[in-house]
Amino acid sequence: MAKTTKAAEEQAVNATEGVTEDTAAAGKTVTISEEDFNAIMNRIKMMEQKLVSEERQKSLSDKRREEEEALVAKTVAANEQAMEMVDCYVDLGSLRSNKNIEVAINGKQYVVPRGQQVRIPRCVKEVIENSLKQRATAFGLQDKKKADFEEAEKTGALTL
Numbered sequence: 570m571a572k573t574t575k576a577a578e579e580q581a582v583n584a585t586e587g588v589t590e591d592t593a594a595a596g597k598t599v600t601i602s603e604e605d606f607n608a609i610m611n612r613i614k615m616m617e618q619k620l621v622s623e624e625r626q627k628s629l630s631d632k633r634r635e636e637e638e639a640l641v642a643k644t645v646a647a648n649e650q651a652m653e654m655v656d657c658y659v660d661l662g663s664l665r666s667n668k669n670i671e672v673a674i675n676g677k678q679y680v681v682p683r684g685q686q687v688r689i690p691r692c693v694k695e696v697i698e699n700s701l702k703q704r705a706t707a708f709g710l711q712d713k714k715k716a717d718f719e720e721a722e723k724t725g726a727l728t729l
Contacts, residue, residue: 656687
């Protein structure tokens with residue numbers, strides 16, 4: 570009976586000092602201190618957090634890669650559309666105008682003859698259209714300023 574009491578007493582002491590774990594495979598009982606147990610549990614938590622963080626990073630990385638691939642696809646589609654061949658006709662213009670319009674896009678030179686129907690890339694046509702709109706706006710502004718000047722000159726608001 571003394572041995573049983575002593576064994577029970579040791580077990581009680583061990584239970585208060587640390588954590589006892591039965592290892593099923595070995596069939597033995599391993600006793601570790603509560604401090605060691607907490608250190609192991611903290612380490613496990615850190616490993617779990619690291620794993621979650623890595624999974625999140627991988628998920629973000631996958632998402633970024635998908636976004637970049639989508640952007641590349643859109644860029645390729647836009648470039649293909651810009652290089653699509655379209656019909657274009659540019660008026661002859663005035664006698665002082667050149668016979669051709671020269672357009673340079675990304676280091677590539679295009680020469681578009683005036684007064685002829687031609688097939689050119691869409692981006693070249695857009696540059697020509699924007700240039701003609703800008704020219705018309707500039708001439709309109711110039712004509713308005715000329716009219717303002719003539720009006721000021723007539724009313725005497727302007728002296729030379």
